[in-house]
Structures are given as C-alpha cells and as structure tokens.
Amino acid sequence: MMKTTDTDTKATQAFTRFVKEVEPRLSYALAAAYGPEVGSDVTADALAWAWEHWEKVQNMTNPSGYLYRVGQSKARWYHRPRVLFPQVSPAEVSGMAPELPEALGGLSKHQRVAVVLIHGLGYSEREVADLLGLSRWSVRTHAERGLGRLRSALGVTVDA
C-alpha cells in the first residue's frame, strides 16, 4: 500500500513538472491554432489525456508534439466559434491594434502558431518545429510569412 502511494506521489510530482514545462507552449500553440476559447479547452483535454496515459507519455521523446496532435484530434469535436480570435478591450491590452484579431484569422494555422510562438513569445524555431512536426526551415518560412502578413494587415513598418 505504501509502495503504491509512494509511486503515485512520484508520478504526480513528475507530471506536475511536466505540465509546468510543456503547458505554456501547448496552450499558446493550440490557442493560436484554434482560437483562445477552443485552444484552452483542448489543451485541458490533451493534458488530461497525458495524465491518463502518463506511463506512456513520460517515455516519449517528443511528448509536446504528441500532445499537440492529441489537441488537434480533440479540437475536431468542438464547435468552432464564428470569430476565432475575439476582440479585447483596450483596458486589457493597451497599445494593441484593433485589427490584430481579424488579421490573425487571415493567416494559415501553421503561420499563426509559428508567428505567435516565435515572434510573440520567443520560443525557438527548433521547439516550434518539434511541436508542429515540421522542419526548422518550414517553421521559419511560416513565421516570416505570417509576420509579414500581420505587419502588412496592421500597417506596421519596421526600421531596417
């Protein structure tokens, strides 16, 4: 009995560390892919799945990439909101262009994930490539094109 409890405690601790490491990237990636509302729900579903299959997940070489695909599968069961990226009030986000949510909706899914994770949140191309199951060069291309389109849509110019 003690042994079982001890094992459970270790698993709980290991999973807690795992969530703290993986969850931010997964949350933002799935939110970028499916919008904040569905993205949050499917992140919760994917992590619940990970806990349910923890023995399998902890031995994976790329668990975040696997859970991203679990999230993609879960997202199929959700009704997509008409507006993928809702407006936020200026009080919540100051200095944000009101066109940003709509402009995000105009990008492809890979472009959104790449540009949000790399340019918005500072993740490396390698981390994003692992998550999406793409090559670094593909991720870089998606990120650059996505950023260019966003800047173009928002009328933002960057000094060289």
Next chain:
Amino acid sequence: MRDVTGQLADYFDATVERITPEDVFAGSDGRYPTPRLDPTPRHRLQPAWVVAVAFMTTIVVFGGSLGVMMMFRARLIPASSGFSPIAASPGTGSDTGWLWLVVVGLVIALLAAMAGLIVKGRGTGRGANGGSTMTMTTDKPQVDANVQKLHTTNRVLIIAVVVLALLAIGLGGWAIYQATAEDQVAAVPEDVAALIDEWQAANSSNDGSVADLYAIGGYHQAGTNKLTGEDLATELNLPGWTHEWTTEPYLIVDEGDGRYVVVRGLELGNGTIVSNSAFVFEITTNGDGQLEILQTNWIWQN
C-alpha cells in the same frame, strides 16, 4: 504603433486561459478524468440531429436516384412495345422501390444513431453540458443531476437504436421477401393444369366436346355475350385459326375453397394474322369434388 510581436504576446496573455497541474488533477478521478462542467454550454453534435440528417439525406439521395431510374425506364420501355408475359405476383416490381428507400434510410439512420451514441459516450469525458473548461466545478449535486441527465439521454438513445434496428430488420426481411417473390410464380395444382390440358385437347378436336368441361351454367364470355353449348365450341375453335400457348399457366386466385382463376398466354393465328392474347379460366369444384370450368374469357386484340 508598437510592433506586432509585442501586441501578439499581450493579446495571447490576455485571452489564453492557462492550465495548471491542479486543474488536471481536479478533473480526473485517479488516472481517468471525470465529467467537467462548462458554465457556457457550447453547441455540439447531437445524436438526434445526426440521425435526422442522415435519414433525410438518404431519403433525398435515394429518392432522387429512384426517380431518375424510373424516368429512364419509362423512356426505354415505351407503352407500345408489344406483348410481354403477365406478371403473376401482385405487389412486386416498382411497388417495392419506396420500401427499399425506407429500409436503406433506416439502416443508415441506425448506423448514425450508433455513431451518435459513441459521440455521446466520448462527450461524457468533456462534460455533461456539452463542453469542457479548465475551470473545474465540484458542486456535487449539480454533477449528479447532469450525469443523471446524461444517463437518461443515453437510455433513450439505446431504446431508439433497438427500435430502429428491429424496424430495419423487419422491413428488410419483408423487402427481401417481396423482391425475391417477384420471380416466383404460384404453382398451378396438377388437377387444374390437367383440366386446362384437357380443355385444349377437346377444343382442338373440334367436335364440340369442349362444352362438356363447363359446369352447368358455365359459359365463355365473348364480348358482351355469354356463349354456352354449341355456340361456345364454335366460338372457341373457328375453322382456319390456330391456337398456341405462349406461357405456362399462372395461378391468380386460390383461396382454398376449390375455386381457381388461371391465366395463360395464347397466340392466335390464321396464317396472315397473329394475335397475342390471354386466356382466363375460372374453375370451380362441384359437389362431387370434380373440377369444372365456370367461365372462360379470351382477351385478344380484335
């Protein structure tokens, strides 16, 4: 204006609801997540909708196909295409088209209902209100009520699936019987077939003996005239005309009371004119148990 990168970070920080390990643990029972409740129910795939849409789609698609097939068939077989053997089994052929439609619709609806049950079963893991959230509600009475509602819904769906299955099986069996019965012809009893052969032989002998095969009061209907005795024999075997059976006898009526109605294809000719026709026998059983012809009727093109 700020560059896009900073705006993106702020936007997603403000809109993305983060998940903590505690959220995951709170939503799981041991290693298996329990239903989580969503305070803002989301539209989800409902099994009843799936069934209704699948059934209606099937009806429309198959009904349209059936209509097109019938139109083509009507073009290919003009009404004046000539003689064709009589279909002996009533209630078959195109009459069963609608039946197949309903059977196929029911089967697809059944499959859709089963899919709906699976969907509903999966939905159990997402919350009884049809969605999930990282905000865990642990109000026990509310959970019980929603789970109970889910169980009731599942029970109704299971009953619906069983009823649909029984309907599909029953209608399918009936449709198969009807379809296969299309080519089956009820066997003419041997004594009835023998009487018809005897009638043919007597008629060919041209000696008037054919009238003896008729019951008292029996007759041959020729237009509006009921012919008996010698008139009957003369009418049936006019000199110079030949008679050849073109089909086997088909039993139309046999209600078990000794009365039979049999029809048989007949070719009538005189060397220059050939007429395809049908000959109808109404045969009855007299008090001695003997078969007699009550009436005959020759349906041919004048």
